[in-house]
Each structure stands twice: as structure tokens, then as C-alpha cells.
Amino acid sequence: MIAIKNNEDIAGMRIAGKLAAELLDYITPFVKVGVTTEELDQLCYHYMVDVQKTIPAPLNYAPRGGTPYPKSICTSINNQVCHGIPSEKKLKKGDILNIDVTVIKDGYHGDSSRMFLLGNDIQKDVSILARRLCDVTFESMWIGICQVKPGGHFGDIGAAIQKYVEKQGFSVVRDYCGHGIGKKFHEAPQVMHHGKFGSGAEFKPGMIFTIEPMINAGKYQTKQLADGWTAVTKDHSLSAQWEHTVLVTENGFEILTISDGVKPCPDWIKEKYL
Ligand code: MF3
Ligand code: CO
Ligand code: CO
Helix, strand or coil: CCCCCCHHHHHHHHHHHHHHHHHHHHHHHHCCCCCEHHHHHHHHHHHHHHHHCCEECCCCCCHHHCCCCCCCCEEEECCEEECCCCCCCECCCCCEEEEEEEEEECCEEEEEEEEEECCCCHHHHCCHHHHHHHHHHHHHHHHHHCCCCCCCEHHHHHHHHHHHHHHCCCEECCCCCEEECCCCCCEEEEECCCCCCCCCCECCCCCEEEECCEEECCCCCEEECCCCCCEEECCCCCEEECEEEEEECCCCEEECCCCCCCCCCCHHHHHHHC
16 A cells, blocks of 8 residues: 555655755765765764754664664665665775665655765766766666656656666666655555556555665676675676655656755756656
8 A cells, every 4th residue: 555645744754855855965065085984974963863853764773673774874885786884984086975864854754865976076086987877877766756647657667767777788776676755764665666667556646755776887686795784786886876755746746855955857858758
């Protein structure tokens, strides 16, 4: 069963989504060569708890009785697909980093992630492959979002993402997906980033879920590290991810995870896919 949120829930989710996006805006200037992901985690923790008065949803999160997640944000570097755990390791020139944040405000969850490219001169310091992977992943998220309107199906999101990503020579991770979200961090449905047009449940106004494609430069298979969380590419290839929380409206969609610093949808995607 996919929940239809009422007006009160939607208002709460708009606030939580904006706070998640603002947390990503806040951390952006600190993402520099030489900083550790543990330092980024601490900065985010204090911004959430002391400034926003939000709760870091990942901290001690333990779905299905697994290992509790030990930090407040996820930081996934290079071949890490998702759920990377902040550590004492310093970021270095040429790294690509996903920061995934989820805040809880008044019981509602806002979930968003962005990619960061490390170096003073991105064109020179980050490989062409890594830059293209991050761009294609961002574009694929937006192509997925553009499928969302009443009458369409959840399968359209995955089908559109997969079609675009595979045409670019990259692969779509199958082992992790987007999800319904609200008072619960993860709820129905599972939002696949691959699949068939016209399959799955129909979009209805008031549904809220994430679209968060993980795209690999090599093959799609992943494995989990012994820490119980970090997912990496099986073939050691680079992986990227972007995430928004999205509301189905009467005419289409509304992005809930927006802020002043959010990166906008490319015009060519609106022209081609809306
Ligand atoms: N924010 C992730 C998502 O997009 C989930 C992270 S779970 C955690 O669904 F425990 F690792 F934080
Ligand atoms: Co997330
Ligand atoms: Co999510």
C-alpha cells in the first residue's frame, strides 16, 4: 500500500525536505581536499542538532535488526555506491564524493544527496570519466523525476533512467532503490531505477518518494563491506548518486528537497522529457 499524504503531512514534508537541502548547502563549502569525512559528519551533526533542531535519521538507524548505522550522514567515495561511513580518511584531489543526508523535523523525513568533485580546478583534477559519470547520474535523476505525473507508473521512472544511462555506456545499480518516505524513513513503494515503461503502481497525487539512482561506470553488481553498511562496486569501477524527495501533484511533481543552493534541472531535459 502506497500512502497518500494529507495536507498536514505534505506541509511537514515540505519543511523537512527544505531542511535536508539546506544542510547540503551548509556543508558544501567545507568539502575540500584534505578534510576528512568524519569532520563533515561532525559539522552536519551539529548543524542539524544545534541550528536546525532536526534529528539525523541515519544515526543508529538499524532496519531489520542489522548493524546500527554509526554516523549522522553517508559519505560514499569513488567506487563506493552508497551508505559509506564517515571516517578519518582525508579527501584527495580527483575524488568524487556523494553526501547523503536525511533529517527528521516534527516527525517528517527529508532525504537528499548530491555529488561533490574534489580539486581546485575540476576540469584538470577530476578525470573526464568521473565528471561524465556524475553528470549522467544527475541527468538520469532528472529524467526519472520528469516521468512523475498522475496516470504514469512507477516503472516509467526506472525505464527512463535505464534507457538514458545504458545509452551513455554506464549501468544502473539494482541492489538499492528509492523509497516512499514520510513519518517513516523507508516505506512502500520501492522505487527501482531500472525497469519497464507502464509497469508498477500508478502515480496518485499525494504520494511522496525518493528518486536516487546509483550509476556505475562499469558493471551494476555491488557488494557490501564487512562494516555491514558500505556498498561498493564489485568490479571496483566508479559510482555516483543523486537524490531528491518528490511529491506527486495534480499535474506532475513537486521537488521537496529544494534550497537556494540546489542544482537546477538542465533545460534540455525539461524540453525533451516534460
Ligand atoms: N539516505 C539513504 C537513502 O537515501 C539511507 C541511508 S540509511 C543509513 O535512503 F542508515 F545508512 F543512513
Ligand atoms: Co538518502
Ligand atoms: Co533515500
